[in-house]
Amino acid sequence: MLTTRPFGPYVAPAMAEPLFTPEEQKKFDADIADLLSRYPEDRKSAAMLPALRLLQEMKGWLPPEGMKLVASRLGATPERAYEVASFYVMYHLKKPGKYVVDVCTNLSCSLWGAEKMLAYLEQKLGLKAGEANERFTLRETECLASCGTAPCLQINEDHHESLTRAKVDEIFDKLP
Amino acid sequence: MAATAFEPIISSAWGKPNSWTMEEYRRRGGYKALEKALEMQPPQIIDLVKKSNLRGRGGAGFPTGLKWSFVPKDSPKPKYLAVNGDESEPGTFKDRYILEDDPHMMLEGIAIAAYALGVHTCYVYLRGEFKFPAERANAAIKEAYAAGIFGKKVMGKDFALDCYLVRGAGAYICGEETALLESLEGKKGWPRLKPPFPAVVGLFGCPTVVNNVETLANVPHIINRGVEWYAGLGTDKSGGTRLVCLSGTVNRPGVYEVSMDTTLSQLIFDDKYGRGMPAGRKVKAVIPGGSSAPVLGADELDVAMEFEAMKVKQTMAGSGGVIVMDDSTCMVRSLWRVARFYAEESCGQCTPCREGTPWQTRLLRKIEEGRGEPEDLELLSKVASSIAPYPPIGLGNTICALGDAAALPTHSFLMRFRDEFEAHIREKRCPFGDKPWGAYGDWS
Ligand SMILES: Cc1cc2nc3c(=O)[nH]c(=O)nc-3n(C[C@H](O)[C@H](O)[C@H](O)COP(=O)(O)O)c2cc1C
Ligand code: SF4
Ligand code: FES
Numbered sequence: 001m002l003t004t005r006p007f008g009p010y011v012a013p014a015m016a017e018p019l020f021t022p023e024e025q026k027k028f029d030a031d032i033a034d035l036l037s038r039y040p041e042d043r044k045s046a047a048m049l050p051a052l053r054l055l056q057e058m059k060g061w062l063p064p065e066g067m068k069l070v071a072s073r074l075g076a077t078p079e080r081a082y083e084v085a086s087f088y089v090m091y092h093l094k095k096p097g098k099y100v101v102d103v104c105t106n107l108s109c110s111l112w113g114a115e116k117m118l119a120y121l122e123q124k125l126g127l128k129a130g131e132a133n134e135r136f137t138l139r140e141t142e143c144l145a146s147c148g149t150a151p152c153l154q155i156n157e158d159h160h161e162s163l164t165r166a167k168v169d170e171i172f173d174k175l176p
Numbered sequence: 177m178a179a180t181a182f183e184p185i186i187s188s189a190w191g192k193p194n195s196w197t198m199e200e201y202r203r204r205g206g207y208k209a210l211e212k213a214l215e216m217q218p219p220q221i222i223d224l225v226k227k228s229n230l231r232g233r234g235g236a237g238f239p240t241g242l243k244w245s246f247v248p249k250d251s252p253k254p255k256y257l258a259v260n261g262d263e264s265e266p267g268t269f270k271d272r273y274i275l276e277d278d279p280h281m282m283l284e285g286i287a288i289a290a291y292a293l294g295v296h297t298c299y300v301y302l303r304g305e306f307k308f309p310a311e312r313a314n315a316a317i318k319e320a321y322a323a324g325i326f327g328k329k330v331m332g333k334d335f336a337l338d339c340y341l342v343r344g345a346g347a348y349i350c351g352e353e354t355a356l357l358e359s360l361e362g363k364k365g366w367p368r369l370k371p372p373f374p375a376v377v378g379l380f381g382c383p384t385v386v387n388n389v390e391t392l393a394n395v396p397h398i399i400n401r402g403v404e405w406y407a408g409l410g411t412d413k414s415g416g417t418r419l420v421c422l423s424g425t426v427n428r429p430g431v432y433e434v435s436m437d438t439t440l441s442q443l444i445f446d447d448k449y450g451r452g453m454p455a456g457r458k459v460k461a462v463i464p465g466g467s468s469a470p471v472l473g474a475d476e477l478d479v480a481m482e483f484e485a486m487k488v489k490q491t492m493a494g495s496g497g498v499i500v501m502d503d504s505t506c507m508v509r510s511l512w513r514v515a516r517f518y519a520e521e522s523c524g525q526c527t528p529c530r531e532g533t534p535w536q537t538r539l540l541r542k543i544e545e546g547r548g549e550p551e552d553l554e555l556l557s558k559v560a561s562s563i564a565p566y567p568p569i570g571l572g573n574t575i576c577a578l579g580d581a582a583a584l585p586t587h588s589f590l591m592r593f594r595d596e597f598e599a600h601i602r603e604k605r606c607p608f609g610d611k612p613w614g615a616y617g618d619w620s
Contacts (some may be wrong), residue, residue: 049343076420106517108429116618143268148431
C-alpha cells in the first residue's frame, strides 16, 4: 500500500526499527568518545574515517541514518559523511553479501594466475566480478601488498595468499 | 664499496617466535636507542640522522634528516608526526612485514623522531585492508603505553607522546603525503598543492613530518650503532640497507633485505634471493621500484637498487617493488593492467590525470584486443605526455605525482617494447593469444 500520495506533501516513511539496540547504542557511544579523545577538541570531524568504520563494523554497511548519526556526533553535516563514505572503496553504501570477496588482479598477481583464479571464482560463486547476492559480493580489487605470495584475496578483510585451486576450494567450502 | 660489512638490520627478527612482542624486542636490545636518544639534545639527533644519509623508503628517497630540519623550531603550533603505512604501490609489500613481525622497531623510531622534532602526537596511518598488520601494531602500541614508552612521561622523562593508529578505507591516493593528511583530517583523499610542504603546513595546518614505516624503523639503528657504522652500510648518498620486494615471474619471490649496491640481476638470479627464472624462460622486463617506476629491459639489469643509480637509468628505486616479467609475457597486456590501476585510483582533481588515465586504458585495451590502428601509438604517447612528459622524471602537469606515476609506465613501455605494440596492431590480435601472463600465469 502506498504511504505517500504522488502529489501530496512528502511523508517520511517511519523507520522500521531503530538503528541500534540499547546495548549497541552504548558500545557506539563509548567507542565514539574514545575516537574523539584522539583528536584536538576543535577537530572532531577528523574522526570521520574511524567513525564510519565503527558504524560499518556494527551494521555491516553504512545505512543513511547511521551516517547522519556519525555526522552529528562529529559536528559535521551528513553530506560530509556521505562524501567521505563514497570516496573510499571499503565503505559499503549498500548492504553487501554476507561475505565480501576482494580478488587482486594487479600485475604481480596476474603474473601468478589471478585472472584465472577470478574466472574460477565467478564460476564457483555464480557471480560476475562486481555482482552480489545475499551470500557473496565478488569484486576485483587493486594490489593488496601480497605480491610476493600471489595470487591473493580477502574475505571480509581476512587475508588469504599463495592461493591454489585446492586452497580456494577449501576456504570457500568451509565458510559457514 | 660499503665501509661496513653488510648485515640485515630491519628484517633480522622476522619469522622468529614472538618477534612482535615487547619482551622479545627488548631481549634483542630494543628501546636502548630511545634511552640513549633521550639523553641527547633534539638538534643533535636531527644532525645524526642527516649524517647517516638515511633516505625515505616511501618512494621519493628524500633525505630524512633534511626533511626533519625543515620543521620550524619557533612555531607556536603543535607539531605532528604522521607515519605512512598506506603501502598500496603495486609490487610493494615490505612495510606490512615490519608491522606484523617487528612493530616495536617502528615504534621506537617514532618515539626517537618525536623527541627530536618536539612532537607530542603521532598518527600511524595504515591502509584499510591491513587488518592483521593493524592488530599487531595496535597490540604493540598498547604494550608501549603500558611500559611507559608512550604516555605522559616517555621513559620517565619530562616528555609526553601519544601514538594512535588510524586505518584508511581503500584508496591508493592516500599514500601520497598530502592526501594522507587530508584523510587523517577525516576527509576524502584529495592531494594538496605544494608548497607549502607538510613540514611547514601539514596536519590541522600545523608543521608535520610524514615518514614511511621502513624509514622510521631505521632510526633506532642509527642511534644504537653510530652514524659512521650506519652510513657505512650504504653508498655515498644512501645510508643503511634496504628492503626490496621481489615479485612476478621469478622462482623465489619475497622481501629481501639487501645492501644498497646490490643489483637487479643479483636480486633476480642469486641463490640468496630470487633464484632465477622458471626453466627455459628469460627475463623480458623488470619494473624496479613499484609499478610507477619506468620499466627496464633485460639488458639493463646491472644497476644497483639505490636511488642515485636508478636515476641515472631514468627510472626510480621508488618503494623497492621489483616486478619481473619473462619473455612469454605480453607487454601490452601488462601495461593495460597497470594503466587501469591508475585510472581507477586517480582522485579526479586535475584534468590531465582524470581524463588521461582512462584514455590511456581505453587505447591499450583496444590495442590488446586487436582493434588498434597505427595512429594509436602516437596518440597514446601524446596522452601520456599531456599528463607528464618523459624523460626526465618529474615534469608532471598535475597537483600530485600520481599523474607522473600513470604516465611513466606508458612512456617507458612504449620506448622499450614498441615492436610488441606494433605487432599487436599489425597482426590485429595479441601474439600471445590467451596466454598473456607468462610462465606462471596459468594458475593450477
Ligand atoms: C600516488 C602516490 C602514492 C604514494 N604511496 C605511498 C605509500 O603507500 N607509502 C609511502 O610510504 N609513501 C607513499 N608515497 C610517497 C609519500 O608521498 C611520501 O613521499 C612518503 O611517505 C614520505 O616518507 P619518506 O620520506 O619516509 O619516504 C606515495 C606518493 C604518491 C605520489
Ligand atoms: S594528479 Fe591525479 S591523483 Fe593527483 S591530485 Fe591530480 S587528479 Fe588527483
Ligand atoms: S599485485 Fe596483487 S597483491 Fe600486489
